[in-house]
Amino acid sequence: MALSPVIGKLLHKRVVLASASPRRREILSQAGLRFEVVPSRFKETLDKASFPAPYAYAMETAKQKALEVAARMYQKDLRAPDVVIGADTIVTVGGLILEKPVDKQDAYRMLSMLNGKEHSVFTGVAIIHCCSKGGQLDTDVCQFHEETTVRFSRLSEELLWEYIDSGEPMDKAGGYGIQALGGMLVEYVHGDFLNVVGFPLNHFCKKLVELYYPPGRHDVRRVKHDSIPAVDTFEDLSDVEGGGSDPAGGIEGGPGGQAAAGTRGAEANGAVESPPPFPADLLGLIDGFKASKALFTACKLKVFDVLKDEAPLKAAEVAGRIDASVCGTGRLLDACVALGLLEKTDGGYRNTEVASRHLASDGEYSLHGLVTRHDDHTWELFTRLEVAVRQGPNAAAGGKVEDPAQSQQTMLQFMRAMHGLSKLTARRVATAFDLSRFTSACDLGGCTGALAHELAHEYPRMRVTVFDLPDVLEHVACFQPGGRPSERISFVPGDFFKDSLPEAELYVLSRILHDWPDDQVHALLGRLSGRCKPGGGVLVAEETVDEDPAAARSNLAAALSLLVRPRGRGRSGAEYRDLLEQHGFRDVQVAAAAGGALHLLLGTRASPP
Numbered sequence: 001m002a003l004s005p006v007i008g009k010l011l012h013k014r015v016v017l018a019s020a021s022p023r024r025r026e027i028l029s030q031a032g033l034r035f036e037v038v039p040s041r042f043k044e045t046l047d048k049a050s051f052p053a054p055y056a057y058a059m060e061t062a063k064q065k066a067l068e069v070a071a072r073m074y075q076k077d078l079r080a081p082d083v084v085i086g087a088d089t090i091v092t093v094g095g096l097i098l099e100k101p102v103d104k105q106d107a108y109r110m111l112s113m114l115n116g117k118e119h120s121v122f123t124g125v126a127i128i129h130c131c132s133k134g135g136q137l138d139t140d141v142c143q144f145h146e147e148t149t150v151r152f153s154r155l156s157e158e159l160l161w162e163y164i165d166s167g168e169p170m171d172k173a174g175g176y177g178i179q180a181l182g183g184m185l186v187e188y189v190h191g192d193f194l195n196v197v198g199f200p201l202n203h204f205c206k207k208l209v210e211l212y213y214p215p216g217r218h219d220v221r222r223v224k225h226d227s228i229p230a231v232d233t234f235e236d237l238s239d240v241e242g243g244g245s246d247p248a249g250g251i252e253g254g255p256g257g258q259a260a261a262g263t264r265g266a267e268a269n270g271a272v273e274s275p276p277p278f279p280a281d282l283l284g285l286i287d288g289f290k291a292s293k294a295l296f297t298a299c300k301l302k303v304f305d306v307l308k309d310e311a312p313l314k315a316a317e318v319a320g321r322i323d324a325s326v327c328g329t330g331r332l333l334d335a336c337v338a339l340g341l342l343e344k345t346d347g348g349y350r351n352t353e354v355a356s357r358h359l360a361s362d363g364e365y366s367l368h369g370l371v372t373r374h375d376d377h378t379w380e381l382f383t384r385l386e387v388a389v390r391q392g393p394n395a396a397a398g399g400k401v402e403d404p405a406q407s408q409q410t411m412l413q414f415m416r417a418m419h420g421l422s423k424l425t426a427r428r429v430a431t432a433f434d435l436s437r438f439t440s441a442c443d444l445g446g447c448t449g450a451l452a453h454e455l456a457h458e459y460p461r462m463r464v465t466v467f468d469l470p471d472v473l474e475h476v477a478c479f480q481p482g483g484r485p486s487e488r489i490s491f492v493p494g495d496f497f498k499d500s501l502p503e504a505e506l507y508v509l510s511r512i513l514h515d516w517p518d519d520q521v522h523a524l525l526g527r528l529s530g531r532c533k534p535g536g537g538v539l540v541a542e543e544t545v546d547e548d549p550a551a552a553r554s555n556l557a558a559a560l561s562l563l564v565r566p567r568g569r570g571r572s573g574a575e576y577r578d579l580l581e582q583h584g585f586r587d588v589q590v591a592a593a594a595g596g597a598l599h600l601l602l603g604t605r606a607s608p609p
């Protein structure tokens, strides 16, 4: 995108938009700018009469909005953002300044003044560079304004009221939104359309060019484009980190450096290359691990538990509850806001619905256990993904297979992770096929019994046995639902490779087979097939690796997890079907559950030949 070079100058800075206007947010983010939004609390009450012109009022208001946010943020954690952007849009007609209407009558008053006439829209903008000097906030203010002329058609009273009743005028300067229904009122626009909407993007980019590429730094090109003013050349400027001078006196990335020298070299050859499109999605991927780690850390520190019990809370209050530093907690909470896990209001931070339901440690559908297991265990395995890619499946762990039973704590963490996942998918697994013909089922490696409960609930004639290792069953009590335990569910300790399998019409293998190499999978299916009577069934639920690249994208996490894991391997849906057929199961039906994340197969034991 042509503007990205100059917008790119702000990408490595912490930029804050001091505005609650959704339009400003949209205009700037669509231009590729990355920023936080901290609405200003500055009251727009400056004395209009004390300004020599309406635009001076808009500029001063924009500046005060931005300064208020910079000061507030600095006061909070003694660190200001690098850049704060403020803006204020006003409409002027007949010497009067119109801001946002306070009610419908006020909107009518404004629209009547604009009816059939030409008016001006001014947006004042302030770009404030901040730094800390001697323990004090130091600011460098750059301001500008843009004027656009707009003319309304002659409109009937009825149409004006219809427009007012739409509700659109209320949060808009002059009482109309040119980008929406209000566009129908407008006969013509002279000047920058986005300036009317609330942010003069073109002028803003030119200002950034002035700030980051001051005259004297592009002499070669200037000779070539003699007649074009320097500020108009921003489309051609290369986005090179450190390639511009610092408008705030050395806050970051000053002139010079290797990259800047590279740009000069290209210019000297007379060939100024257009930069490539700004790779925002790619940068998001590169930073993806930081987002996961922020979520893991907030879970581990029980931030979502604290805010589930008590909210809203300020950063310092949360810090007190989780015994952490105020500054660090503030950063973590803000990261969670950016990730959509928390909401921030004037009163402080609160959980989003999804965080309360899934990230606090105590809910029915909590994934807290899964998150802490990923943080403590899977994360480390993934640090060795390169080894797994070079050497193949199971190599990443160097032959070390984790035994969850090594300590009570590890076992409980493992069970919590499994339980959270199973609770989310159990109903879908239980209902993917009609299992009502089976009156008994045995869930092999059924762990906490989450799937067993769903099967018993869904099929009132079915008795379900959960068959798992004694070390696992020792801990199942704390995972059982409240109320009277179901008489149709029983827990039987045993090892499905060694011990006699409980008798059942249906055997369930949910997330079991991937954990074992082929020889053991054959051994298990052989035992199961021998135990299953003709007409009996086997139900397999697994994450699969898919050959189809489109499906692979959605299965990416599963496919890589299966690669780095210390034992077992990933298989495709077709491989699982083959396995069942090899062991005498026929009429294999296939279904998907949990948004395609789980591949389900139901096979029926054929009569032996």
Ligand SMILES: O=c1[nH]cc([C@@H]2O[C@H](COP(=O)(O)OP(=O)(O)OP(=O)(O)O)[C@@H](O)[C@H]2O)c(=O)[nH]1
Pocket: 018, 019, 020, 021, 022, 023, 024, 039, 040, 044, 065, 087, 088, 089, 090, 100, 171, 172, 173, 176, 177, 178, 179, 182, 196, 197, 198, 199
């Ligand atoms: O055609 C349109 N004209 C104006 C707007 C929107 O109007 C408001 C102007 O108000 P202000 O500059 O005071 O900004 P606020 O919304 O109060 O947000 P701040 O937090 O920045 O003060 C502005 O939102 C324009 O976008 C419009 O949408 N269309």
